[in-house]
Amino acid sequence: MKNIIQSVKGTREFYPPEMALRKWMYGKITEVSHSFGYQEYDGPFLESIELYAAKSGEELVKEQSFVFPDRGGNLITLRPELTPSLARMIAQRQNQLVYPIRWWSFGPFWRYEKPQKGRTREFFQWNIDLIGVDCPEGDAELVAIAAEFFKAVNLTSSEVKILVNDRRLMDQQMVKLGVTSMDQKKSMLSIIDRRDKLSVTDWESYVLESGFTSEQLDGLKAILNDKELYKSSPEVMRFFNALEALGVADYVVYDPRVVRGLDYYTGIVFEARDVSESSRAILGGGHYGNLVEEVGGDSIAGVGFAMGDVVLPLILEEFGKLPELVLNPAKVLVTVFNAECHAYSLKIATKLREAGINVLVYPEIAKIGKQFKYADRVGVQYVIVAGPDERDQEILQIKDMQSGEQSSVKISEVVEAIKKLM
RNA sequence: GUGGCUGUAGCUCAAUGGCAGAGCACUUGACUGUGGAUCAAGUGGUUGUGGGUUCGACCCCCAUCAGCCACCCCA
Structure with missing residues (x-):
């Protein structure tokens, strides 16, 4: 036993019980994706580093990806996400594809992170996108897919919530506070993102240290506590009306604190969390305005989300909702x-x-x-x-x-x- | 990448610096053609790994690896 070579840090082994669970999740994902008419696709697992270097997130490639030279000396990256590959696939056939595009995928990804519970270096991820549509009802469809998935895995709306906000709404509010430059806006979004990670006093002093005035701090606090803020946006109202009609409104909550870390979101953003104290993020996504521009295509809008396979089983276990799976194919x-x-x-x-x-x-x-x-x-x-x-x-x-x-x-x-x- | 906690049998965990243990699991038997329950016996260990201190180290020190927690990040 002592001489067994260890598995690579942050990887998991799928013994038959874990494999059965993975297959079960894949089955539910397939079922829900297909019920909305989405088609399955996949990109390469290996990509050149340039694909990701084009993106704003420098840290993604430099710090958090597996990058290595191949035998010819080219830098190869184990894909840390699917969106850039998707963008390229769309751009390459931009004029041949039928819009709106509804595509989904479930496959392996790698990120060079420090592993802990709910976070591994090798994981599977469900990606699903609706591309070529720029309307609140399209955004609502993706949120409804997420909600229907939770229904399919037996998680109720009192166990899981999808928190929604709109970047445009936050943008208007920030302008009202006199936050107008791109740098300041970015800075404020990251401050909002960090609201739940710091104590109130720590967070407030962090706001002031970041160069904002105490009036701006008060204004920001008012925004973040305003659960009715969305009513000032006709688009977000349409979005919620659509969710009502889609029958999943009980899963969805407006929350001005949700902004998501990514730069490329331009409209609706959302993330699903369980309601427990630890409140882990299960999936996240949003509306983007220009998917393919960076890889050389014409601008197309879209909306999508991604869900890793590591957190969900922890949530299911927490609520006693892990399925009983038959491991032996022979009876x-x-x-x-x-x-x-x-x-x-x-x-x-x-x-x-x-x-x-x-x-x-x-x-x-x-x-x-x-x-x-x-x-x-x-x-x-x-x-x-x-x-x-x-x-x-x-x-x-x-x-x-x-x-x-x-x-x-x-x-x-x-x-x-x-x-x-x- | 930064800081902290942990690492002993397959699993969950004990063991003042002085003979490494228990429960569960496993194997066998009670039961010569029938599983689960019960009882009994038995197998199982380089105490994560490598150094150091000591007459003597699971225990103290250093390093390293892994897991967990908090940062960071969250595509």
């Missing part, structure tokens, strides 16, 4: 009674498989009790006993491991008997 085990009957057992298993039934055979001759115990522990529901007595009478014993009931059936009728039980 039937055929025992091997003795050497003489071994071939007989194999023939029975083959017959069942030919009828489309998943079957496992105990791989060696062992005490029948041991074989039953094995069946119990791997979660097989029906055990077939085929010993010398049964063979001579051309019958089989079928035991239901849940009820403990056992019945004998004719060998010729075993397929129907099993199918009837299942």
Whole structure:
């Protein structure tokens, strides 16, 4: 044990229970994405560093990506996000694609971060985007998709909330406070983003230290406490009306504190959190005005969000909503009674498989009790006993491991008997 | 990248600087053609790794690796 080489820091191993959970999540994501008519796509896992260097977030590439030279000396990046690849894919076929585009993806990403609970260096992420649309109802559709996903994984609107704000609204409010330059606005957005991470007094002194006046601080506090702020924006009102009609309004809350860190959001921004004390962010997204300009295309608006696969299971566990998953694909085990009957057992298993039934055979001759115990522990529901007595009478014993009931059936009728039980 | 906490059997955890233990799990038996329950016995360890202090280190010191927590960041 001591000599086993460790797995790479921040990676996870998917033993069958974890793999079953991942597949389950992928299934729910597929189901919800398809229910809104979105098509699945994917980009490369390896990208050149230039793709990300074009973006404003320098830290993303320099500090938080896996970058390495290939054998030719080119710097290759393990993709830390999908949006730049998506932008390029759209730009390359900008005039051939049918708009609006509805695409989704679920795949692996890598970020060179310090791992802790809910944060790994290798993770999967669901990305979903509606591109070529610039209206509140389009934004509402993405939020509705997020809400429908929560419904699908059995998280209620009292357990999870999608917090929504609008960058344009915040922009107007900042202008009213005399915050007009780009630098000042950026600075204030990051201050808002940090509101929940500092104590009130620490946060207030942080605002003042950042170069804002005490009048601006008071104004900012008023904005952040104004839960009705959205009513001054016709677009946001339309957005909420659409959510009402989409039947997911109970999941959505207006919150002026949500601004999101990313520079490229230009309208609605949102993030989903659980309502517990720790309140982890489950997914985040928003409306962007110019997706493809930076990779050389014409400006297109869109809206989308991304959800990692690491936090959701923690939330589900917290609320006792982790699904019970069947790990063993076979419901039937055929025992091997003795050497003489071994071939007989194999023939029975083959017959069942030919009828489309998943079957496992105990791989060696062992005490029948041991074989039953094995069946119990791997979660097989029906055990077939085929010993010398049964063979001579051309019958089989079928035991239901849940009820403990056992019945004998004719060998010729075993397929129907099993199918009837299942 | 910065600071802190932790690391002992497969798992959860004990052990004043003085013989490394318990519960669960596992294997076997009680039960010669039937799993779960009960009882009994048994297997299981270079105390994360590498140094140092000491007559003697799971325990103290240094380094390193990993996990967790708070920053940072959150695409």
